[in-house]
Amino acid sequence: MDSLQRIITQRTRDTVELNARLNLIFEILRRDIHQAKELSLQTAQLADSLHQDRWLMSAYSYLIIVNREMGLFDSGRYYLNKAELLSKANPENKRMQFNFLKSAGLFYKDIGEYNKALPFVKASLEIWDKQDETRAGQFLNLGNLHYYLGNFKEAAEQHMQGLRLFEKLKNLRGQAFCLHSIGNNFFNMNQLATAKNYYERSLQLKEQLGDKRGVLTTTISLGDVYKDMNSFEKASSYYQAGLTAARNLKLPSEEARVLHQWALLYKRMEENEKARESFSKSLSISKQIGDSTTFIKTQSEIFSLDLAEQSQKKRETQMLDGLNTLIRIGDRSQEALEYHRLSEFYSHNKNYEKALYYLRKHEALSDSIEGNAVLIQLKDVEEKYNNEKKQQEIELLKKNQEVQSLELQKQRANTTLIAIALLSAIAIGTLLVNRYRVMNRIKRQAELERMRQNIARDLHDDIGSTLSSINIMSQLAMQQPDNSNQLQKISIYSSRMMETMSDMVWSINPVNDSVDQMLVKMKEFAGEMLEPKNMVYAFNLDEEVTHIRLDVEKRKSVFLIFKEAINNAAKYSEATKVDIGLNRVNGTLYLRVQDNGKGFNSSTARGNGLKNMAARAQAIKGKWKQMSEPGKGTTISVEVPIT
Secondary structure, rough: HHHHHHHHHHHOOOHHHHHHHHHHHHHOOOOOOHHHHHHHHHHHHHHHHOOHHHHHHHHHHHHHHHHOOOOOOOHHHHHHHHHHHHHHOOOHHHHHHHHHHHHHHHHHHHOOOOHHHHHHHHHHHHHHHOHHHHHHHHHHHHHHHHHOOHHHHHHHHHHHHHHHHHHHHOOOHHHHHHHHHHHHHHHHHOOOOHHHHHHHHHHHHHHOOOOOOHHHHHHHHHHHHHHHHHOOHHHHHHHHHHHHHHHHHOHHHHHHHHHHHHHHHHHOOOOHHHHHHHHHHHHHHHHOOOHHHHHHHHHHHHHOOOOOOOOOOHHHHHHHHHHHHHHHHHHHHHHHHHHHHHHHHHHOOHHHHHHHHHHHHHHHHHHHHOHHHHHHHHHHHHHHHHHHHHHHHHHHHHHHHHHHHHHHHHHHHHHHHHHHHHHHHHHHHHHHHHHHHHHHHHHHHHHHHHHHHHHHHHHHHHHHHHHHHHHHHHHHHHOOOOOOHHHHHHHHHHHHHHHHHHHHHHHOOOOHHHHHHHHHHHHHHHHHHHHOOOOOOEEOOHHHHHOOOOHHHHHHHHHHHHHHHHHHHHHHOOOOOOEEEEEEOOOOEEEEEEEEEOOOOOOHHHHHHHHHHHHHHOOOOOOOEEEEOOOOEEEEEEEEOOO
């Protein structure tokens, strides 16, 4: 930085000075945004006076960034328009085209117009194909956009791609950004322990780099994690640190965000007056700077506190306007939340038909962005990345061993070499054994954490949603003279909830770990479903399968796949016979459900039941197959590793 400052103070008024100025802006941007803005303005003026369009475009890019981060969106749009005109005047300049596309994508992302931002970022990646920091940064930006649009698998893939490239280039700043964004993906899927790990790794790098702006962002995110963990005191301390930093750095958009999140914490603590005060401050700031995303979210939260104080019509209009804005900008996560709030609003005002309608909208959208299949995909992306890292470590170890071996051959006699090789083998063996033990312990801890999270998710998603539906339908039934239809639905939902609870309790009881115990429940369920339909069924078993023990996740998933297959056979197959096979071949358990019913076209089948079976098999690293043809029955099979 000192050398850059010296070049600038010499005032050579040429491209050397311009290049030094731009490099200095890059260095100070994350530390002092106001100094960066002043320097960007001076650089733009110098580039313009020298008729250096390339450097002028770079200066405009920084002016878009600093004004955007300071909440000055009108100024940011002004420089974006100037950058667009400059790019059109220089269509042959690849660097200038890229700078404009990148700046446009980031600008529209920050004002909440995610669908508008997406084509700009994609186009920038097509233009810039060099494997450098610039390309890695656009992988990060593209991942962030997919995250805001609720496309979490795509987001994780882009973030991991960016992380790989930043690691290859040894760029710590880029790694810190990617780690934070990957943490966001897991946080949104309620994988709080995993999210916390990524955030803490990101924070460590940002503190090491002196990135005050980045430290602020990750500090707020850690507050969000502790809030959702119900660690209120810790969450509050992170929000206080974030608020202080936002004010010191004079970043009103971040100040509005942390005030909003702190208000949510107060709301969860049932300190509504403090929540209202914090929401009001956030609303005032976000309205002043034109931050539509934070404004809509905060306004909606204030409405939820002010049900008794506002007219029904005014609140309804404002909520629907906010929902339409969210649909337009493509924020699917917030859209799902808004559907839930509308359901609560209509339920509060005894309009149960609309309450039920918006509850169904909330459930459908939440399932599409937070379902098991998405989480499985997200974990799969992370696992692929970790496997690549392990392979790189192995290759590096091999290279190091080769170098050491050559040096030893030059320095020592054969007898010494043998002795050293033996000692090395013992050391490596010990290391591998210890590593194996550590990894096993970590794996067991992860499995326990995953089980707890799965149970919590099942309670929240399945039972919580069912209870909401029962409550709304019961209210609706009381309002209608002929309520037999609603009462029938309530009965169905109640039975479904009781069945879900029964399955959950059975799955976590260690007494049921053996396949023998699972068979008891399978036979019980098959009898309940198939005998009333006069369908003949038979279990064909290997004797040794009854002695197999399965962990909670495998046992639960195998049973639920079986249950879904039997349900489908009973409801849709029109079969007269169902054969159920359970066999063991080496280290694999095979389950097969085969009927002689009417069958269907496998290539066009799209039911949720089939998707759920496939997702459950994938979650336990199993293989699921479905074979069916019209008139030839249906076979569902799953292979589960048991070793």
